[in-house]
Amino acid sequence: MRAERYRRLGLRPVINAAATLTRLGGSRLAPPAVVAMAEAAGEFVDMPELQRRVGARLAELTGNTAGYVTSGAAAGITLAVASCVTGPEPSTVESFPARAGVAMFRGHRNPYDYNARLLGTGIAEFGADPASMAEAIGPGTACVLWFAGAHYADGAPALSEVIGIAKERGVPVLVDAAAQVPPVSSLWDFTVGLGADAVLVSGGKGLRGPQSSGLVLGSTAVVEGCRAHASPGHGVGRGMKVGKEELLGLLAAVEWSLALDEPALLAEYEKSVTRWVEGLGGLPGVRVERGYPSEAGQPHGRALVRVGATTGWTTDTLVKALWDNDPRIAVNVVGDAIALNPQTLEPGEDVLVLYALRSLLGAR
Known part of the structure; x- marks a missing residue:
């Protein structure tokens, strides 16, 4: 039955x-992910070391500089924005609510941007014209948060143009591509291809990993900032815990997806x-x-x-x-x-x- x-x-x-x-429930687990999670469940391990090793392997597989596993793509938004607010080595992890802002194309505003706003950051909206982008992306901007996908594309400027303006001002760009697999190349197209500082992907959608998993792939600075604020430390991400089962399960799912x-x-x-x-x-x-x-x-x-x-x-x-x-x-x-x-x-x-x-x- x-x-x-x-x-x-x-x-x-x-x-x-x-x-x-x-x-x-997201998706069905890829068969290798089931095996990997069962193996992980039966052993203890040094969790920070496992997180580093899995992140390094995911970065290697996808051509990115660094990788970090989160408890879903929404947690990835929170941790990556927190990283951009404080930098990779915050003087204190108790840095929130933050005064820095996040810049977003106004057509991308959606319920998921609350995962950035919960840190206390404001949202500066910009339009499709360069002048509007330049006005919104300024000295008080921690990062640009961009939502990928055809359902967000109507009236939006080219991401390459946004990245160019942000880079001129030294502002990192985070791309939320939670559901953008397939194609699996989304794991590197936005970062290695277009030059965004990080891409945030759900582990439990097209990759068919654990539903309570996600990926931050991109620069070392963004990834190390995520790590600083996350479990098992006591930063804003302490409750966004990733288990050993999710870590090995997601790695197995990514390896499986890349081989498809x-x-x-x-x-x-x-x-x-x-x-x-x-x-x-x-x-x-x-x-x-x-x-x-x-x-x-x-x-x-x-x-x-x-x-x-x-x-x-x-x-x-x-x-x-x-x-x-x-x-x-x-x-x-x-x-x-x-x-x-x-x-x-x-x-x-x-x-x-x-x-x-x-x-x-x-x-x-």
Whole structure:
């Protein structure tokens, strides 16, 4: 029986056709990560030394100068901003609330920027023109915080232009790319490629590592500042603890991700999208099309399903019916469309999603 331990607690397991969402558990662990976490769980280790060794290995694998494992990408924002506020060797880790500010493109403001503001930093917004950027990025700016992905790109200036202006003023640039895997090259494109000081990536999304893990990759200064404020010390990140299981699990997941045939993986995603478009196309009152890219701007398609009044369904009632299924089926809603994402499905689950939708829509 599927997910027996969940069922013992009265929970139905979920087929995730939505995305690598925290509320659904992120993603499935890569098989090597499961093994690595089990091995880590059975032994004691010098945690600061393990964190350094894993960070160094992750940097080596990705071509970055330094690496640090956090308890998720949101914790990565807090620690990396704290690092930029105080530098890599703060006179005291009890430096917050901070007076320094963070510069952000106004179109990037979102709930995650609270992970910077909780330090007491203000946010200076800038527009797409150089004059606006130059005004916002000044002597009191600790860093620029940039959110990557097609869903943040509308009206935004080029990141390369932002990095250039920031570097002229000696201000580091942090790129939040939490959900930007695939492509796995996001682990180095923003830093080694474009010159940002650090990239922040979720460990539990596209990399399929532990959900409670994240990566800060980039300059030694940013990474050492993260380390200064984090557990097992008693800085602002003391509660953002990373266990030995997450450290080895994430390393194994990154190694596994780098060894994948990414074009073949993306091709499999497209097969699922095609199956949905063909399997739902032609049903009375139903419109379905391939959307591209994914909701986070990843380079793969998704199926966008719209239901008309003649079907007897609305978007909301159909989403609820899928969720009431056993196992539950989770989907995203984009405007008036149900978005089906193949990234988080195991082989064959796309067929189960298609069957559930066809059954609800009256197809035989």
